[in-house]
Amino acid sequence: MLKKHPLITFIFFGVVLYLISNRLDELLVYQGATVGIFVIAIASLILLTGYSGQVSLGHGALMAIGAYAAALLRIHYNAPVWLTFVVAVLAAAVGGALLGLAAARLSGPYLAGTTLALAIGLPSIANQFSIFGGEQGLSFDIGFPPASLGEDFTQYKWYFWISWSAALIAMYWLRHVLNSRYGRSWRAVRSNDVAAELAGIHVGRNKVLAFTISAGLAGLAGALLGMTISLVSPGVYPLLLSFSLATGAVLAGVTTLGGVMIGAVILVAIPEIALAIANRYGGSETIITNLPGLLVSGLLILTVLLSPNGPVEQMHARHAKRAKSGKASHSPVELTLRVGSKTWSTKK
Amino acid sequence: MIKMNRRKLVTASAVIAVAALTVTTVPAQAYNPRSNEPGLTATTIKLGITLPMTGIASPGYNKIPGAMKAYFDYVNANGGVNGRKISLVVKDDQYIPATAVARANELILRDRVFALVGTLGTASTKALTSSTQLSRRGIPSLFVNTGWSGFADKKAYPTTFSILPSYQMEAKIMAQFIKDKYAGKKIALLYQDDDFGRDALAGFKTAGLTFDTLIPYASGSQALPATGAGWISKLRTAAPDVTVVFGVSSATTALLGNAFAAGWVGKTQFILGSVGGDATTIAATNRGLVGLLNGAKGLSFAPAPSDSSDEYIKLFQTIYAAAQPTQTFDNNVVAGMSNAFLAVQAIKAAGKNLTRKGLINAIETKGSTFANPFLTPLGYSTTSHVGATGYWFGTYGPTGALTPDGGKYTVYTTDSGTGPVVESTYKRPAMPAKGLPN
Numbered sequence: 103m104l105k106k107h108p109l110i111t112f113i114f115f116g117v118v119l120y121l122i123s124n125r126l127d128e129l130l131v132y133q134g135a136t137v138g139i140f141v142i143a144i145a146s147l148i149l150l151t152g153y154s155g156q157v158s159l160g161h162g163a164l165m166a167i168g169a170y171a172a173a174l175l176r177i178h179y180n181a182p183v184w185l186t187f188v189v190a191v192l193a194a195a196v197g198g199a200l201l202g203l204a205a206a207r208l209s210g211p212y213l214a215g216t217t218l219a220l221a222i223g224l225p226s227i228a229n230q231f232s233i234f235g236g237e238q239g240l241s242f243d244i245g246f247p248p249a250s251l252g253e254d255f256t257q258y259k260w261y262f263w264i265s266w267s268a269a270l271i272a273m274y275w276l277r278h279v280l281n282s283r284y285g286r287s288w289r290a291v292r293s294n295d296v297a298a299e300l301a302g303i304h305v306g307r308n309k310v311l312a313f314t315i316s317a318g319l320a321g322l323a324g325a326l327l328g329m330t331i332s333l334v335s336p337g338v339y340p341l342l343l344s345f346s347l348a349t350g351a352v353l354a355g356v357t358t359l360g361g362v363m364i365g366a367v368i369l370v371a372i373p374e375i376a377l378a379i380a381n382r383y384g385g386s387e388t389i390i391t392n393l394p395g396l397l398v399s400g401l402l403i404l405t406v407l408l409s410p411n412g413p414v415e416q417m418h419a420r421h422a423k424r425a426k427s428g429k430a431s432h433s434p435v436e437l438t439l440r441v442g443s444k445t446w447s448t449k450k
Numbered sequence: 451m452i453k454m455n456r457r458k459l460v461t462a463s464a465v466i467a468v469a470a471l472t473v474t475t476v477p478a479q480a481y482n483p484r485s486n487e488p489g490l491t492a493t494t495i496k497l498g499i500t501l502p503m504t505g506i507a508s509p510g511y512n513k514i515p516g517a518m519k520a521y522f523d524y525v526n527a528n529g530g531v532n533g534r535k536i537s538l539v540v541k542d543d544q545y546i547p548a549t550a551v552a553r554a555n556e557l558i559l560r561d562r563v564f565a566l567v568g569t570l571g572t573a574s575t576k577a578l579t580s581s582t583q584l585s586r587r588g589i590p591s592l593f594v595n596t597g598w599s600g601f602a603d604k605k606a607y608p609t610t611f612s613i614l615p616s617y618q619m620e621a622k623i624m625a626q627f628i629k630d631k632y633a634g635k636k637i638a639l640l641y642q643d644d645d646f647g648r649d650a651l652a653g654f655k656t657a658g659l660t661f662d663t664l665i666p667y668a669s670g671s672q673a674l675p676a677t678g679a680g681w682i683s684k685l686r687t688a689a690p691d692v693t694v695v696f697g698v699s700s701a702t703t704a705l706l707g708n709a710f711a712a713g714w715v716g717k718t719q720f721i722l723g724s725v726g727g728d729a730t731t732i733a734a735t736n737r738g739l740v741g742l743l744n745g746a747k748g749l750s751f752a753p754a755p756s757d758s759s760d761e762y763i764k765l766f767q768t769i770y771a772a773a774q775p776t777q778t779f780d781n782n783v784v785a786g787m788s789n790a791f792l793a794v795q796a797i798k799a800a801g802k803n804l805t806r807k808g809l810i811n812a813i814e815t816k817g818s819t820f821a822n823p824f825l826t827p828l829g830y831s832t833t834s835h836v837g838a839t840g841y842w843f844g845t846y847g848p849t850g851a852l853t854p855d856g857g858k859y860t861v862y863t864t865d866s867g868t869g870p871v872v873e874s875t876y877k878r879p880a881m882p883a884k885g886l887p888n
Contacts, residue, residue, distance in 0.1 A: 237668055332577065335547055391542055
């Protein structure tokens with residue numbers, strides 16, 4: 103259904119989410135909004151890593167760029183909320199494009215190091231210039247939900263609706279991009295950049311484009327995250343967020359968007375699980391504070407060891423093996439690439 | 451992408467349809483402000499606090515919940531308040547505003563507390579108040595541990611009550627003290643460059659005090675070694691006779707540590723704001739630095755923790771020694787127990803038919819008469835949500851204890867506006883029997 107009627111699938115999914123938002127208690131609705139935001143953030147990372155073959159350990163910083171742009175626009179120009187999100191996408195995309203120019207010349211650990219430096223360095227920039235509000239940050243208040251939605255329509259439900267509307271639109275759009283010429287070019291670059299170059303694909307340009315689009319989506323997620331806590335500050339986008347997103351992408355399976363929900367739900371669930379464990383064993387504040395980080399790291403290591411391509415990809419692989427259909431699996435290293443009238447197979 | 455044939459499509463559609471129908475049968479739990487008061491039963495009241503229990507700002511402050519619980523347990527053991535026993539849910543926000551928002555959401559949505567009490571830090575409290583929409587939900591935020599003058603504004607924060615005097619009041623009183631004692635001297639100000647420090651700047655400006663040197667620092671940057679060294683470098687160049695510190699205690703620690711390391715000791719008269727003069731915090735980082743406080747000026751609105759002649763302090767010392775026998779009784783403990791004491795008075799005043807609205811109303815209409823340990827009047831009214839309204843000055847000794855100048859508490863009072871700084875004539879009423887509400 104997703105492949106044949108993607109629009110209907112997304113609309114149907116939206117209707118289900120709408121029904122869910124009306125039935126859950128406030129805490130779950132609030133957490134649900136965060137899941138929607140992580141869906142966008144993880145998808146942006148999967149686009150970058152799984153499809154274009156570039157690594158980013160600094161996606162939290164790109165989220166922060168979008169969020170600060172949105173908050174500044176809201177504070178100084180009282181811009182409508184939708185416009186702040188558009189500007190968040192554009193600002194982060196510009197940041198991503200600049201970073202992408204450097205990234206296109208780097209690979210592997212050098213690229214990881216560069217993006218990591220951005221994540222570490224960005225809070226210092228916020229502290230350096232008073233326009234960013236220092237550690238205290240900037241207020242990002244989107245206001246009350248429209249009165250027409252009723253008196254009992256809570257703020258959290260409003261966040262849920264906005265987050266998931268953005269997530270569904272972003273995922274629908276992203277799916278089209280990944281299935282377009284650009285997506286195919288990225289996969290070709292990821293699988294074998296020499297072969298891709300020989301096929302007439304401009305590797306550098308495609309890498310920068312992937313970084314720009316990924317950053318734009320991260321900026322949207324960043325602004326949405328700032329919205330849910332009415333605040334944009336360095337503390338909202340810590341280094342741990344960047345690492346968590348990387349973990350979420352690995353858990354989701356970096357080579358496919360299919361598992362993005364799994365990664366997002368796990369990221370939101372980890373603090374809950376940590377709290378439950380800490381409470382059960384009478385843990386101190388230090389344990390409660392540090393356990394989520396430990397769980398994120400542990401899960402990352404376990405996933406890399408046991409299911410390097412993520413559970414969804416593994417499920418596909420098993421399914422394909424069982425079926426013994428002989429058809430090519432979905433792994434990008436086995437993709438057949440068609441550019442114009444020419445056809446290449448990247449299968450090794 | 452996921453591939454599907456017709457059979458799978460039908461199965462998937464059926465599963466989603468059943469799931470959707472199941473979800474719709476779950477009763478709606480939308481927030482309803484008119485429903486029963488959360489966190490409240492006929493015999494219990496659940497309160498919640500978020501503050502730094504770990505991280506750079508936590509030393510000292512992390513004793514506050516233990517002190518509050520000690521007093522609540524004392525009240526509970528003696529029958530509670532209007533027949534209800536108080537419990538306190540404690541969350542750690544590490545002094546990070548974003549984390550404070552998350553913890554406040556947990557307190558409100560998961561723990562379903564009746565009210566917040568004693569949340570700490572200007573930035574954290576502002577962020578959580580705005581994000582969780584306390585005023586829209588009608589959730590009381592009692593006696594926040596910040597003196598940001600904005601919280602005293604009933605219109606902007608209708609459910610939030612301060613306990614500290616505002617930073618503007620504190621700055622005005624400090625300014626008057628400096629004008630009286632150090633007229634014509636070169637004066638420097640080290641301050642936290644956020645709402646906390648800027649509120650004080652506004653107070654100094656109102657009082658007409660100008661500084662020869664201004665050194666702002668970003669909250670959190672005091673943890674960086676280069677930051678404190680930079681302050682000393684600037685101070686050494688400026689050579690002020692008096693250095694006023696309006697920051698958190700970890701900034702004072704960085705200042706003293708770097709002053710000592712640079713051999714810049716005894717070169718200026720330090721005047722520490724009430725927030726930044728906590729010897730416990732300084733000792734937690736480096737016990738050797740506490741001695742450098744000796745001779746510095748400071749101010750407070752509560753009785754000195756060492757003053758056993760004060761009936762409140764005597765009671766608090768007894769209760770705390772029984773509850774936390776291994777902990778030192780210091781000004782953080784006094785702050786926590788005073789906060790709990792005031793919360794109990796407010797709940798008592800709200801009566802047996804306790805509601806969130808009734809609690810807010812009780813503080814507004816009767817709050818200025820609540821029994822409390824402070825040496826200044828309380829400013830609660832239907833138009834103001836400010837707590838204590840003045841300060842006394844003292845001098846730090848070699849152990850970091852602040853004792854009042856002249857051997858007695860001379861309290862000065864003012865407002866957050868343009869009103870004058872005057873010596874207070876307030877006489878604190880006697881403590882209720884055994885410090886209990888009933």
